[in-house]
Amino acid sequence: MQQQFRVILITLIITSFIGIPSVLKAQSNIDSLLEQGQYLTAFEQLNECSQLSSVDCILKKVDLALNYYLNSYYHRAFSFIDLRPGEDLEQLRNEKAFGATPIAFQIDSTLLELQEKFPEDSRITKALGDFYNRIYQDFGERWGLSAEQLLEKSNNYYQEAYSNGVYDYYSLYVLGYYQSLFQNYFEAQNWFLRSLKLRPNEPLTNYSLAVTYLFDGLPQKGVEHATRAFHSYNDSLNKSDAARISGILLLKTNRTQEALSFFQKADSLHAHYRPTLLYLVVASLQLGNDSLIIENGSKALNSDLYAPQVAEELNSLFTKEEKQALLHIIYKRALQDNVNDMEACGNIHFHYGKLLFTEGQKQKAKRMIKKSRENFHVIFDDSHQVFEAIEQTLRHMKEAR
Structure with missing residues (x-):
């Protein structure tokens, strides 16, 4: 009996080793x-x-x-x-x-059937997480499930696989990303840090971690990861985003000159992007360099002369730093440079008037708003919504006397 058992055992061992090379x-x-x-x-x-x-x-x-x-x-x-x-x-x-x-x-049903046969193999669980995350990235709700459902499925499978010791840098990143969506920044940071242990220079993970530190009020921790993302990205758009986040975090830590440098890098990589241009203005205002303030303020305004949001933001930024006189220069130059563009002049006159009103120059402000109305009348008919905004502003100025 023992001899027979030995023969069977030896046969199994030999067979198993013969199978390995073929596999x-x-x-x-x-x-x-x-x-x-x-x-x-x-x-x-x-x-x-x-x-x-x-x-x-x-x-x-x-x-x-x-x-x-x-x-x-x-x-x-x-x-x-x-x-x-x-x-x-x-x-x-x-x-x-x-x-x-x-x-x-049908990848999902195939993997689910495989999981039923091999419930202990957590590689299958992770593969399900990979699949639903890929669907979320590539198709979103067009696939048939909501974005929330796809993310939840991906998160749950990744969590289960991780608890059984199966994960990679990307599944850890996704677990962090999922937590960040719910503003669970501490949990998100822990997942991102685990991911970075496996791939320290991964730009997306470093970028995402930096953003959570920004939202969590920990800018000093975010600077390292934002700048690492900047140096790791190769494409200009993502590199520009990382440079801008680096600048924002540096501003938060009062390293304004360094912040300005990163905003300039961001602008050179992705020109005329409004958030970057406005942050260039913020950094310039904080440094108190008048020529730089005028240069970057003009650049921001000229990036979209027809967008009311830019001029509104400039009014707010310059008023906060008590630098309205420099914004007067910017507006006057823009009006001179665009004298034949009635829409641009209308937009500038309107916001110049609002700036003057906040300074207490009510009569000048009123004349400026009326000049805006004249500009817009050249190109728009009376039913255009811009005239309602102008009339509301004039009524507000009259009531504020």
Whole structure:
């Protein structure tokens, strides 16, 4: 009996070790096909896969489907292609090229069925979190569930996987992002910090952590992460956002000259963006450099001469710092430079009048508002809503006497 048991045991051991090379070979073959851009062939082989375990095989299929498709139909069906030399998958996607006949692959139901068979394998749980997060990112509510439902599903699966020791830097980031949506900044910061332990220079995580520190009233902690995000981003738009957040945090810590430098960087990367231009004005006002104040104030105003929000914000900022005289210069120059643009002149006269009124120059203010009305009458008919705003302002000035 003992001899028979030994034979069975030895046979099992030998069989298991014989199987390992074949599994590794199958895995290596799939990876090789992906490296060569043979995505259709790789998916077909995974469909016929018998050497990999069912969990490994399906998780690999999910990864391939979500990351290497040519066309996706709400991530419920996918078409693939074997790239030819010189072809690029992303370029073909942008050109809306067509691959093989779409293959139906209901990832969520497939993973849920797999989870029922292998409830102890938390890789499946994390894959479900990945899937619902990807749906949220790519389709949102167009997929059939609300954004809130998708985020909640993703968060719950990631939480469960984490509790069983399965996570990566991105799942930890998403857990932090979810908490930040509910203004649970302390919890969000803890998740982001865990994520950064795995990938310290990840720009999105550093940026998000910096923002939570800003909202949580801890700007001194946020500066390091905002500047790290700035140095880590490669694309100009995200780099500009990180520079602006760096500047805001530096302003909050009274490092105004450094803040100005970051706002200038942000503007050079993404020109004419209103929030950046207004922060340039704020930093200039705090530094008390009159020429810089006029330069950046003019730049902000000229970025959109027709937008009332810009002039309203300038009135507020300059009044707060008691620098209205410099804003007079900015408005006068803008009127001279745009003398033939009636809409621009109308907008400037209107807000110049409101500024004068706050300074107690009521008669000048009234004349300026009436000049605004004359400008707008050149281009708008009497039914335009701007005239109602002008009349309301004049009535307010009259009542305030």
